[in-house]
Every structure is written in structure tokens, then in C-alpha cells.
Amino acid sequence: MPVCKLLDSLPQSAYSATQVLEHEGEIAEKVGISLYRLMEKAGSSFFNHVRKMMPGLTNLLVVCGKGNNGGDGFVIARLAYEAGIKVTVYFCSEADELKGDALKAFEKLQKTNISVLYQSEMQLTPHFLSDNNFDLVVDALFGIGYQGDMAEPLATAVNVLNHVDIPVFSVDVPSGLEASTGHVPTTAVIADQTVTFIVAKQGLLSGQAAKHVGELFLSSLSLNDDFQYSILESAAIQGGEFIPKKPQRNEASHKGHIGLLLAIGSNQGLPGAIRLASESALRSGAALVAVSCHQDNQQLVLNGRPELMLAPDSADKLLDSPFFEKAKVLLIGPGLGQSPWSKALFDLVINSNKQLVLDADALQLLAQHPHKRDDWVLTPHPGEAARLLGCTVQEIESDRFAAINRIVEQYGGICVLKGAGSLIADANNLWINTSGNSGMATGGMGDVLSGIIAALMMQLDHAIDATRLAVFLHGKAADKVAKEKGKIGMLASDLYPYIQQLLNENEM
Known part of the structure; x- marks a missing residue:
């Protein structure tokens, strides 16, 4: 035995x-x-x-x-x-x-x-x-x-x-x-x-x-x-060989085949969140990434990353832009805030026919204005999950498995309940992720994850496979950082080179 x-x-x-x-x-x-x-x-x-x-x-x-x-x-x-x-x-x-x-x-x-x-x-x-x-x-x-x-x-x-x-x-x-x-x-x-x-x-x-x-x-x-x-x-249980296959890059592919990701967030005074999400999407294989953020943040978001494109900064202008029309996936929430500007962008996104990733402040707005869709991915931490379900964080943590199933039942789509042993669920199945470590308990980690999910949704046929793979890669990249540099002082942006490395390796 x-x-x-x-x-x-x-x-x-x-x-x-x-x-x-x-x-x-x-x-x-x-x-x-x-x-x-x-x-x-x-x-x-x-x-x-x-x-x-x-x-x-x-x-x-x-x-x-x-x-x-x-x-x-x-x-x-x-x-x-x-x-x-x-x-x-x-x-x-x-x-x-x-x-x-x-x-x-x-x-x-x-x-x-x-x-x-x-x-x-x-x-x-x-x-x-x-x-x-x-x-x-x-x-x-x-x-x-x-x-x-x-x-x-x-x-x-x-x-x-x-x-x-x-x-x-x-x-x-x-x-x-x-x-x-x-x-x-x-x-x-x-x-x-x-x-x-x-x-x-x-x-x-x-x-x-x-x-x-x-x-x-x-x-x-x-x-x-x-x-x-x-x-x-x-x-x-997902880990090791029990994860979805990584995207394969066709030798004849070009950026139009993969498509455009539109990342929306970073209200006034919060430039870092959408920058982390959009740059992680680039490192995860998104060919084109445009950012819609508050005009005061535009220079800060683009600084040092010329590969990012700048989309209009308000809902009405964004609706009529080619960025919105051509976007294959919309990511909204990192640094979005709760202002009327934020709510207008939120309404634009959830009423669109695009594939969606909702994170951070977008989840707060969803809790206040509930909707149900089958084609989105929600990425709450326990506090956001509690707001979505109208309960306490303690109730979420007392049974994370029941909580994630309730979120999927109430809001539809796919949910990632972040934390130690992150859970991923859709209407039919639930997975427990095994990668990651306590060094990830730092600001911006969730933004990086949302960017990976959105990028992989553009490259894989099924959103659940993209989500599961993204959660595993996110934790595995952090494990590599912890092994080489330690857990204390780990930054969300430290994961970028390891995400790219993992996606290009033959083995995990």
C-alpha cells in the first residue's frame, strides 16, 4: 500500500x-x-x-x-x-x-x-x-x-x-x-x-x-x-498533467487571427490595475490589447509599454469606436471604481454580445445590479463573493464549494473563487486548483489573473479551458517566483516572464 x-x-x-x-x-x-x-x-x-x-x-x-x-x-x-x-x-x-x-x-x-x-x-x-x-x-x-x-x-x-x-x-x-x-x-x-x-x-x-x-x-x-x-x-483536481492543453501558435497565423482584447478600468487615481491586467494579457498571447481608462491615467498606463493601444475613455465614445466593434473579448473591472463613469462602462459591457471577464469593481457593480449570462467569467475573491451573494466573508469561507456553486447558479457562466486552493466552476463541474502559494497575497495578483484568462479565451475554443489553464498558469508562475526569489516581497508583475515561459514550454 x-x-x-x-x-x-x-x-x-x-x-x-x-x-x-x-x-x-x-x-x-x-x-x-x-x-x-x-x-x-x-x-x-x-x-x-x-x-x-x-x-x-x-x-x-x-x-x-x-x-x-x-x-x-x-x-x-x-x-x-x-x-x-x-x-x-x-x-x-x-x-x-x-x-x-x-x-x-x-x-x-x-x-x-x-x-x-x-x-x-x-x-x-x-x-x-x-x-x-x-x-x-x-x-x-x-x-x-x-x-x-x-x-x-x-x-x-x-x-x-x-x-x-x-x-x-x-x-x-x-x-x-x-x-x-x-x-x-x-x-x-x-x-x-x-x-x-x-x-x-x-x-x-x-x-x-x-x-x-x-x-x-x-x-x-x-x-x-x-x-x-x-x-x-x-x-x-487540476494540476500537473491534469490541465487543459495550452494554445498552439499556427506558423501562418497573424495578429488578426488571435484578435483584439479590450481592457476597461482604472478610474481616476488607479492607473496600475488595468495596466497589470493588460500587460499580463500581452504576455499570455493576446495579439492586440487596447485599454480604455480614465483620461488622467492614460499616460501612466501606456508608459513603458508601447504595445498597448489607447481606446476612448468614456462609454458613449467607446461604443462608436472600432476598438469596441472589433474586440473579441472584453475585460472590465480592475481599478474601475463605482462612479457614474464606471457604471456607464459597466452597462455598456454587460449589454454587449461579447465574451466577458468581470473582475474587481465590475463584480461590485454586478452585485448591485444583478445580471445572468452564460458567456462570461467572474473572478471574485471571498469579499467580492460575499457581496455577490449578499452574505458575510465568513459564510463564504465556511464552505467555499457551496459558495461558488451558488454564484454560478445565480449569475451563470464560469466563476473563479480565488484564494488558497482556488476553485473554478461552471454549471456542470467544479475544479480545485493546486498551483500557487502565500506569496500571492499581494495587490494586483487578481488583475494579472484576469488578463491571463481574457488572453487565453481568445486562443482556445472553450472559455472553461481558458479559465482553468489561466488559474493554473497564474499559480505556477508564482511558484517559480517563490522558488527563485522567495514569497515575501513577491510582486504581481514579477509573474510576467514566467507566464510567457510556461506558455512556451513543452511541459509544465
């Missing part, structure tokens, strides 16, 4: 915790494995991973809850003991609360000389952890069925684990993280590594999971193929 680093060897499907809990038993039965045997296989696979990652391990603490995740922990503890490792189990419940397979695993554990400490008798403290010189903590407190707030004293125990200098490996999911949503209602273990079982759980790949999962590994327990074959995925 090999354990593979998930993002190096991606399954194409991700599932909600509910799907796994409802179907793992039937899939196991189908291949002739009992649920207790599955628990033993999970514990064995996890322990083998630990031995591979930490061959010098001599002193192990396993923190267990009363459910099946705790049962996995009991198996891990027993196997470690049998391998000659000193093992301590910290049990955050009582033996009479155990049942089923977890009870069976505990009874097997009790036949050894492993020390079992009960939370009711002793609180987990930093002094206890440091005084016992543990090499590793295994987190087997809560599994994928966890939801809601974490009660005391469990929350305190988790926070203790998060503030000691000892590696923590989580079993299936970091305790306290909701495996379907990526949300942390109260607190959750910040793991160095997580080994998840059978299939990828969608909540481990988006939202707050980025802080808690650490390196993510998958152990299929010999059920992954059968599960994916039998159960319809909740989301697809």
Missing part, C-alpha cells in the same frame, strides 16, 4: 467527507475487505509512511479520540510498539465510550505494555511534551466526520500541539478541519504532514486547509480505483 505525495501523483477526483463516509463500507465489501481490516490497513500504511519519513524515530506520542480516527491511532501505536519504538497514547475520552472497530483496536492495544494516559486524569501541556522528548506526535483525534465547534478541553489540547516544536503527522485529516469544506470552525491541528486514505477529500485542498494540512499524502488502501469508478466525484 504505497503512500504517494498527493500533488505529485494526482488522482483526478476529490470527494466530500459525506461521500466517503457513506460509500467506503460498500466499496470495501465489494473488494472483500472488512471495515476492521480497513482500519488495520490504514494504520499499517500510516506507520510505514512514518518509518519512511522518520527512520530514526524512537519516542512517539499518539493522540487519539473515541471514533474510528482514534481507532487508526490505536493501530499505529500498537505497530510502533511492536517495532521497538517507545509509545505513549494520550486518549481524549474514556474506554467505555468506545464502540465497534475502534473498541476492537483499543482492546488489541491493551494487550501490550503501551502507556495510555487519559485526558480526564491529565491535561496535555507543553511541559509534558518537552519533558518526555517525543520525536513525533500522531494526531488521531478527529477524522473526516468532524463538524462544528471544538469543545474544551480538546481545543486546548490541539492548541498545545500547535505551539510546541515537535513534528505532527495527522491521520486522514488534521483534527478540527472540516474535510468537506476546508473550514476550521474553532481550531485545528497544524500538521507537518497529513496522510489521507482511499481518495482525496476536497476540504484538504482549499481554503484554510493550506495552513493546517502541511504536505499531503494519499494512501489508497487498494480502494481508490474502485471508489472513483463507482462514485461520482464532487470536484476534480
Whole structure:
């Protein structure tokens, strides 16, 4: 049962915790494995991973809850003991609360000389952890069925684990993280590594999971193929080879074949946003890019980039211009503002018959003046998503998967919900993106993304392929910047040369 680093060897499907809990038993039965045997296989696979990652391990603490995740922990503890490792189990419940397979695993554990400490008798403290010189903590407190707030004293125990200098490996999911949503209602273990079982759980790949999962590994327990074959995925994972094909440049093509992108934005005092979007479009293969911005910004937007063209600066003039007539795609929103000038441009664009990309201030205007179209791409961050849905940012982040589906249902088209593990959805499918890093949390990154999307829409046959590829390239370019220069101080414009490089490479 090999354990593979998930993002190096991606399954194409991700599932909600509910799907796994409802179907793992039937899939196991189908291949002739009992649920207790599955628990033993999970514990064995996890322990083998630990031995591979930490061959010098001599002193192990396993923190267990009363459910099946705790049962996995009991198996891990027993196997470690049998391998000659000193093992301590910290049990955050009582033996009479155990049942089923977890009870069976505990009874097997009790036949050894492993020390079992009960939370009711002793609180987990930093002094206890440091005084016992543990090499590793295994987190087997809560599994994928966890939801809601974490009660005391469990929350305190988790926070203790998060503030000691000892590696923590989580079993299936970091305790306290909701495996379907990526949300942390109260607190959750910040793991160095997580080994998840059978299939990828969608909540481990988006939202707050980025802080808690650490390196993510998958152990299929010999059920992954059968599960994916039998159960319809909740989301697809994109990364590595599982992304749309890049555009190919015909040797006989000319700029007219690719067409003109019209980028609209940058109200008075906000010149940078539309410049970032339009220049990223050029670097992404848009042959012709014209910019419509406030007249006060025109010199600043064009400065140093003579390849950009200048379109009229107001809605009435723009409507009668050849730029609007010939534009293949319209991009609106970066720096647009909320003024009457902004609203007039917004109305012009959404009432056109062009393919559209709406970002930033255009999304604010859309929230105030709702429309629904099937041929546009919306690119909200969580704050903009909250305004589109008339809710709080906290509600968006509590279930990013539900939020993006609601936006598509309400507004139509394609939506990109930006953030760690950005989500892409249309009316039929949802994808989780795997590229990108925390260095991207800086101004202008969203503008660059909108430019890439618009440029690729001009070069690919399907807007969803253009959007998915753009999101991946955007994150991958930032990963290259982070690798060469670091995450701190990363600028949105730093991505330009890497975007061009990635589009021209044979491999990602």
C-alpha cells in the first residue's frame, strides 16, 4: 500500500467527507475487505509512511479520540510498539465510550505494555511534551466526520500541539478541519504532514486547509480505483498533467487571427490595475490589447509599454469606436471604481454580445445590479463573493464549494473563487486548483489573473479551458517566483516572464 505525495501523483477526483463516509463500507465489501481490516490497513500504511519519513524515530506520542480516527491511532501505536519504538497514547475520552472497530483496536492495544494516559486524569501541556522528548506526535483525534465547534478541553489540547516544536503527522485529516469544506470552525491541528486514505477529500485542498494540512499524502488502501469508478466525484483536481492543453501558435497565423482584447478600468487615481491586467494579457498571447481608462491615467498606463493601444475613455465614445466593434473579448473591472463613469462602462459591457471577464469593481457593480449570462467569467475573491451573494466573508469561507456553486447558479457562466486552493466552476463541474502559494497575497495578483484568462479565451475554443489553464498558469508562475526569489516581497508583475515561459514550454 504505497503512500504517494498527493500533488505529485494526482488522482483526478476529490470527494466530500459525506461521500466517503457513506460509500467506503460498500466499496470495501465489494473488494472483500472488512471495515476492521480497513482500519488495520490504514494504520499499517500510516506507520510505514512514518518509518519512511522518520527512520530514526524512537519516542512517539499518539493522540487519539473515541471514533474510528482514534481507532487508526490505536493501530499505529500498537505497530510502533511492536517495532521497538517507545509509545505513549494520550486518549481524549474514556474506554467505555468506545464502540465497534475502534473498541476492537483499543482492546488489541491493551494487550501490550503501551502507556495510555487519559485526558480526564491529565491535561496535555507543553511541559509534558518537552519533558518526555517525543520525536513525533500522531494526531488521531478527529477524522473526516468532524463538524462544528471544538469543545474544551480538546481545543486546548490541539492548541498545545500547535505551539510546541515537535513534528505532527495527522491521520486522514488534521483534527478540527472540516474535510468537506476546508473550514476550521474553532481550531485545528497544524500538521507537518497529513496522510489521507482511499481518495482525496476536497476540504484538504482549499481554503484554510493550506495552513493546517502541511504536505499531503494519499494512501489508497487498494480502494481508490474502485471508489472513483463507482462514485461520482464532487470536484476534480487540476494540476500537473491534469490541465487543459495550452494554445498552439499556427506558423501562418497573424495578429488578426488571435484578435483584439479590450481592457476597461482604472478610474481616476488607479492607473496600475488595468495596466497589470493588460500587460499580463500581452504576455499570455493576446495579439492586440487596447485599454480604455480614465483620461488622467492614460499616460501612466501606456508608459513603458508601447504595445498597448489607447481606446476612448468614456462609454458613449467607446461604443462608436472600432476598438469596441472589433474586440473579441472584453475585460472590465480592475481599478474601475463605482462612479457614474464606471457604471456607464459597466452597462455598456454587460449589454454587449461579447465574451466577458468581470473582475474587481465590475463584480461590485454586478452585485448591485444583478445580471445572468452564460458567456462570461467572474473572478471574485471571498469579499467580492460575499457581496455577490449578499452574505458575510465568513459564510463564504465556511464552505467555499457551496459558495461558488451558488454564484454560478445565480449569475451563470464560469466563476473563479480565488484564494488558497482556488476553485473554478461552471454549471456542470467544479475544479480545485493546486498551483500557487502565500506569496500571492499581494495587490494586483487578481488583475494579472484576469488578463491571463481574457488572453487565453481568445486562443482556445472553450472559455472553461481558458479559465482553468489561466488559474493554473497564474499559480505556477508564482511558484517559480517563490522558488527563485522567495514569497515575501513577491510582486504581481514579477509573474510576467514566467507566464510567457510556461506558455512556451513543452511541459509544465
